[in-house]
Amino acid sequence: MSTTLKRVHGYLAEFDSVKDLYHAAEQVRDAGYQRWDVHSPFPIHGMDTAMGNPRSILPKFVFCGGITGTTIAFILQTITQTNFWSHIGLGFLQKIVETYPTVVQGKPTDIWTLPAFFPVMFELTILFSAFTTLFGLLALIGLPRWNHPLFASKNFPKFSDDGFFVCIEARDPKFSQEGTKTLLEKVGGKNIELVEDEL
Amino acid sequence: MKRNWIHPEEPQNAKRYWRSVSELERRESFLKDLGREFPAGDTLTDEERENGRRDFLKIMGASVGLMGLASCRRPLTTILPYTQHVEWMVPGKALMYATTMPCGGGATPLVVTTHEGRPTHVTGNPLHPLGGGIDSFAQASVLDLYDPERSQKPLGMGKDLSWAKANELLAAVSAEAKKSAGAGLGIVIGATSSPTYLRLLGEVKAAFPQAQLFKYEAAGAEGSAAASKAVLGAGVKPFVKLGSAMRILALDCDFLSLDPVAGEPISAFTKHRAKEAKTADMNRLYVLENRYTLTGGMADHRKAIPASLIPAAAALIALELGDASAKALADTAPAALKEWIAPAVRDLVDNKGKSVVLAGSRLGAEVHALVASINNALGAYGSTIELLQEAPAPEFGGFAELQAAVSGGQIKTLVSLTPASLYYDAPDAQGFAKLVSDKKVKLVHVGMLKNITAVQSALHIPAAHYLESWGDARAADGTYSIVQPMIAPLYDGASTIEVILALLGRKKLGPAESAAPEAGAPPAEDAAYTAVRDTFAATAGGLDETKWNFTLRDGFLKGSTSAKAAATPNVAVVAEFIAKAKPAAAPTDEALEVVLAPDASVFDGRYINNAWLQEAPDPVTKLTWENAAWIGSVTFRRLGLKDGQHVKISVGGAEIEIPAIEAPGHVTNSITLPLGYGQKGVGEVGSDRGVNAYALRKQPGIFVLGGAKIEVLPAMAELAITQEQNTMVGRAVYREGTLETFNKDTHFAQKTGMDAHIPENISFYKGQVGVKSDENPDGFDYETKHQWGMVIDLSKCIGCTACVIACQSENNIPVVGKDQVRKGRIMQWIRMDRYFAVAKWGKNEVAQQSTWAEDNPTPEQLENAEMVTQPLACQQCEAAPCETVCPVNATVHTDDGLNAMAYNRCIGTRYCANNCPYTARRFNWFDYNKRNPLIDTTVAGIVTVNNLYAGPLGAKKEDESLRLQRNPNVTVRMRGVIEKCTYCVQRLESAKILQKQVQRDSKNFRVPTDTVKTACQQSCSADAIVFGDLADNKSAVVKAKASPRDYQVLKYIGTRPRTSYLARLRNPNKEMPGAKDIAVWSNNQY
Amino acid sequence: MGNFFPRWTNWLPLKVAIAVVFIALGVSVGVAYYFTPKYTRVGYEPTQPVPFSHKIHAGQLGLDCRYCHSFGEASSHSNVPTNQTCFNCHGPGKGNIKSASPKLELVVKAHETGESIPWVKVHKAPDYVYFNHSAHLNRGISCVSCHGKINEMEVVRHDQPQSMGWCLDCHRNPEKNLRPLEHVTNLNFQPADLKRADFYKGLLDKKIPAGEIATVIGGASAKADDLDQILKLAETTYGKEVTQAEVGTQLKKHWQIQPPENCTACHR
């Protein structure tokens, strides 16, 4: 080991099969650890319960995103194509985007022309939802983060092939140099490694 | 942080791009050519808009990139004001002048719109006793003025001569003539009614007694002249009062379009065809002809008979009227013809004094003689035909005499002033040309085109356009009409009058050496001007300046109609004519007949280089840019021909090879060949278009050639036909009924087809349609706004293409060339749809729903098909399907009910064109205004393609002169935008603004009733188009819309068009064969 | 093996995001200003071939615009004067004012050669726009509304954006610019200069019922039978001075000013 200052990130233990990992996770959970995670090449069914993860709040974001899209589309179209806002006494809105009075095919310029606006409202809803999903997800899981202590580990890269890992972070209140290690051994973790983070 | 941008003194040849625009606008070089009539100046601000508009693409196209640039420099554009002010000139306002277009033996009274001295548009002169609409030739004549390929320099055997040299040669001619008292001098003129011209010719005759005068028109014949001279006496001219003729029988006489008779205008005829209430009083037209003419299309009863049987038919009529001398000839007529003629003649007789028989001008003397006696028997003279006394004129020989004189060596110098081209259209033209050269005759030719005669003549003098020269003419009724110049000769051409004056040694031709005259006042020393004034003085009895000025203003001298002739027809002589006539022989499969007829686009060939006319579809065949042999369906299909397949037609030793086209309604075993095509070297518009049919003609005055052989060749030509579908396949697009149907149910048209059961509109909202009211708050405001609308009366519309061309000239519509027309991209905003309808498609015949059976009627059916024509442009739908589909709001509705089209907003998705049920929208597929479509370009030395397809590598159209014709008030469209009829919105807007100018701070802003007219409406000589303000109850259009015949095309789909049509009425005679079949087809259209 | 990506990259996304936001803002603001007529046209002030000073002629000497631009009220196009017009004062045999001045050199030359003076165009509507001077001048829109105070300009300067939006703005609320016809070419006109009495008298002389005038001032409820009552009403509504709103609304109503907002009004 060089003399460069390092910070302990946590213990990384490898497991042979999904099954082992699953049961290990259950036990780590029951041991009451909070700041830990299992790493696998694919999502494992039931692992959330095994780890006791809460349900994702992403859908709520997406709902808001969608609503925003709908509203923007509605406002954009009604302001520029109808006199709806003037009718409800908000004519100044139409002043903001000076609109040119356009009558096409004798269609009305009041709110009753709304059905013609549904397609765009729908599309924008989807569009905004989709982007909220993407960026919401990234925000929730804190990606992109290209630099991470785990990448420093030798055998961690197997996670994207056929390796199954449990990593208990040092930040966890229950973390102890000995206790945690033994726990991991107990649950059948192999080549347990102390992951450190260069500073 | 704004900045001031001080334009530095630009160094020459720096900043090419930025300076180019202004250079474009200045065009000094060209202005010099134009001379004083074009003072550099505010003309240009108009010009500039126009040019600028054409650079719109260049500038806007780059705009995205340039905007940044433009913010620090912007194109330097200059305004060049007049230095001396020009009388009457208000920059930005059009000036109207009255003038006259000399045509044939008559005159077309015109009003010419000029913008800063540029004539841009012509219309009929409503003040003139014979004024009103004009034909397509007059309408398009303004383009000839600017034709960049007009003959511009004097030529000697095809080589350029200086004007000095030309004057010299001309002087030599007159000196020679003086010496020899005119012996050896021959002058050929065309048909004319110009008193000055004739007077001067008289003076020539006086000065050079020995000189010989001849008259020659390519498509003219002396037959009628000879006959009327013999029967009515010399100097007596018949004037047909179409307005008072309730029964008309036309013998191969296309008096409504290509073969006008001296008489009242067409509107006088059509006014008796439109009825709005039950009536029996409607005129009736019988037509006998071999091919469909527009007159035939208007007929109530039409029979297709070989042209060679026309004399027999005439004789038959005469016989029916008791002229025994006609018996021999009459007996040669087939029985079927007798059955047809007998009831027709009875009808004429029943309407004695209200009936008239007309004969085609190219028919033989015997026919005209017979017709004279027939009309006499019908009591037509004095009632439907006025006899007018003409002013005495010198004697003219015909072409035969000319030929004789030349071959007899009596002619040393031949001066050709006729619009015809002797070496091209004369009978046996090559023979004549050879004769002339063999006899060492010096030919002096005056003409506007560099045609074969021009280049082969010893001296060719470029003729001036009638808009460039002083002159006069007598209208059919003898009204003295003035021809006044709008603009100094663009290319220094000389009018025929001036040439005569030069011969008399009173004028030098070519550019005036002397300094320009004061603006406004005509040059005092202009000999032509003085000559005309002299004639005027003579006619008006004294040179009264006020009278003269009024005459100039009105374009004619009030009350100058010719006196009635005291002549009484001398029918005795008719017998002699009949005796001369050889008995008719009906054509057979082996010996066909060939009929040579003038063409609707180039007439006898004189308009060959007029792109508008070339591109205007033939009213009958819808063929553009060339001619083809019209062959009736029966013969056509017997020979197994396809449209465009070449045939070799040989008659009397001569033969031509020409593409064939199927002509429904054309009689069997007869071929019609339109004349005037196949000319060489006349310019990129006219050169080598079609085939020269004159080649078949061997002796003068004969236009019907018997015993022709036809041979089918494998070669195929791609004809540019604008309409593929000849039938309506049962769709109720065009509706007609007989007077009887109409009297039974005046509203028959509104109940035709699906219109009878249109479900009511059950949508939740009405939207902006109909009249604004409490129930319909979004409707159109009829209180404070104008509401434009149009009605087209199909009973009156004869289907000539005058409106199409008027629209083209008013709205800067580009010409797209033959190739593009063939590809279906013609730009004309008005599409003149022509349908053939077969009686057999009526009730209890072929089931209506099955279109296929109707697509192919039998040849026999087609031979007797009815022909109907329907002008169709944007219908200005109130609920316009095109508008709602435009993604960028480039076409929206205005509060006066127009379907507006903002070119500068259009991005060209063409969705509107798809969604227009009338296919009234046109797309600029290429840069038709910038790229000359008539030439080919070789790209990078590899491939040769039509210039349009060469894109940026192609040649740009730089014809300054054609630009001058453009209407500065209409955007010149760029490539990639949709365009369409806008009811001449530029006229509507300026009318509204004018009203504001007048009213200023007072209240009435409604444009005075019926004062604003659209271009098509003005041009219509049949008064078929009514346009006006629907919100103005006094207006004509409101009355027209109230007519029971009023119907909307495709009303069923609920577009609520502002343009509607009045169903056509026909007035069949029950006793006629096949009377029951007439208009039956219209009964169950859908 | 160590980390492939250095540690600082972890902050990159955030930084980029913030940067993008600012750049986007900047660009849109920039475009909105620099790429619109407000910037590209206003202030354009090219040097003219002849140093003609509107300030002297229209301003100090008080020449009426229409003396030179004589056809503005008759035609779509307000013409640039002919050389003759200049010579009415400067020409030999006429006023002959300053005929020696070198500034007039080009004018004299033009008179001799007949070659026009190439004035530089300042106000250039796009080629597809059909502006009509007569329609505006005859209906109480002053030169100054579109061209600014020419009478104070030494060299003519592009004063207003003259963008489509700008046109529409006035076509929507013409009352902001309407004025009595006699003041159309008076570039210094202020509504306050008007005598209220004369103004309303003028309207009454045009046979406009006092009642109507009153309703325009004070709404449907307002009544008036004669000039005095109108004046009182107006004074209470608009205060001592005559205001533009007052003049504009009256004229709009009684001249039936309904500026068109159709495409076809300007594009054909």
Add this chain to the structure above:
Amino acid sequence: MDASAPASNTPRILDREPLVLNNRSYSWITNRICGIVENKQPALWWILFIPSVLLTGLMAFCFTYLISTGVGVWGQKQPVAWAWDITNFVFWIGIGHAGTLISAILFLTRQKWRTSVNRAAEAMTIFAVMCAGLFPAFHVGRVWMVWFLAPIPNANAIWQNFKSPLLWDVFAVSTYFSVSAVFWFLGLVPDLATLRDRCRPGLKKFLYGFFALGWRGGNRHWSHYETAYMLLAALSTPLVLSVHSVVSFDFATSVVPGWHTTIFPPYFVAGAIFGGFAMVLTLMIPVRRIYGLDDLITPKHVDNMAKIILLTGTIVGYAYCMELFVAYYSANPYEADAFTLRGLTGPSTWAYYFMFSFNVFAPQLFWYRPFRHNMWVVMFVCMCVNAGMWFERYVIIATTLERHMIPGSWGVYQATWVDKYTFLGTFGFFMMLFLLFLRFLPVIAIGEVKGVLPQSNPHQDDHAEHGIQEEDLMAYADRHVPKPAAA
């Protein structure tokens, strides 16, 4: 172990055909799929790639010519203002739909077999939409003015016409493209991580690493990730249906007889899926063979897709017949004419016959199982369908316009060489993109395939030797709810 008790009394369920044959291991899958990217490409790849690039060049040339010279270089005329341009647009957009369908709808319906084809299908979607987008963009007369379509504030105070189906198109297509791209990228992230972890430091590692966003496969990530994936699937499903409906509105909302039909939206969507699946198979069958993915893309997959083609093809056939019936039954002669002319008397009846036989008759072969399992037959049918669907759009657009309402305006359309080469060029463009995708990205969703292996199931041997069923697993998880740890 109490686990045995429920195991014993769970009803035995028939084994399913395994989704991955010869029960392969995780690393085998990783190696096999990543191998495609990491090893040298087979000669065939180059043989296909080079011509594709050339064709792309041709396309570029054609579009340059079009823009520089004018729309006239195409064959359009009055009254046929739209022809190959919009035909190609609808064709390509349709192709795209299968991708979204596979990745979204099959995901929602828990169709596990999708995992081995969805990646390629999504890629195809994106590339197809790119090709599609080219046409509406360039078919306009003034391309340089196309920004008029974007609702941005402007000094002209004039805005778009939101009532125009064409503007709906603009929104629909751009949304469709963005959402598909997002969906695709999200799916790619874990696999990019795999590639990242397999390659040595260098440019490749940087790029893969950059786009893998530092994925660590932690379960806390996976759980959010799966929610996101689910959401996108749920969003794409209505989107994909809407896109082709909106495209069909271009026609359905018009007044043109033969266009103005309410059946269009469902008919277009079905057609799109139909054509899309055909294209998926056309691409996947060769890929499967060339890259030896037979164990991952099994006959079962082909069979399933063939069935879908059969189904949708029959729906399309039904739509055709229904059109005819409505035309007859509506008693509107114009409508009736439109179809008489299309099928019997018009100038372009040949197109109608192609359309009918290719789209309705050809797929009927799939009723017979051996045909569904014979790759050559499948390829043949798919080719027919690809062609047939193009002809369908051609018939609807061009031949309908040829016979518009006013007989006087009728005209026959003829395509020019530019039309043809442009279309050909887009195929090159499409192939080029797809080949590049094969070259640089995992053609099969590695993670997802691993996820459907039997050993990926934590309770594999709690049950008997056969794989556990989805529904059991659902029930099973609950029985593992943590009991409060006894203190």
